[in-house]
Amino acid sequence: SQKIEQNSEALNIQEGKTATLTCNYTNYSPAYLQWYRQDPGRGPVFLLLIRENEKEKRKERLKVTFDTTLKQSLFHITASQPADSATYLCALGGESGGYQKVTFGTGTKLQVIP
């Protein structure tokens, strides 16, 4: 069966450290993978996109890697701040059923401790 698992339902990290979130998938062949941030009671906000032929993407303090052999993406937040506390979702897209249709992972709740 298909699964998208984000290891660690919750992750606590000290301010200033690098937070690393994991997204593993089974029985998917996504053309791209996205990372979103979701605050309580709000809709997801897009952060980064990485396509299947890309290994790494960066945006300011954010970095994402994509290993289609391991079927895994890692999402890093460097120099983490309390304002980074939120739930982070990975989403796979570009499968059959529509290129723009994405399927979300289980989410990781990140808490950055001052």
Added chain:
Amino acid sequence: GAVVSQHPSWVICKSGTSVKIECRSLDFQATTMFWYRQFPKQSLMLMATSNEGSKATYEQGVEKDKFLINHASLTLSTLTVTSAHPEDSSFYICSAPPTSGNLETQYFGPGTRLLVL
């Protein structure tokens, strides 16, 4: 940046009534919109794909007669929860990929909290 709005932001209704939720793309056109449902402490589950000018495509297990979707224009999709029951209480979120630009781009609405008593 592109904005997607939803109305209402929250709604409380009695069991058996119908509730309509609107999703609007404010500064771009979207031939496709997606509707998701999110239960507490769970991830977003895709319910259906709304297609402008044609029928919606529903995910497995989602009752099309209960969740009516109408995509009447390039900027508006509506989701009507018919004969709502307490188990339909959830957070409903829409998203819209712009018609032009990167195919992978999607903008999400702020969500609508539905509570059925």
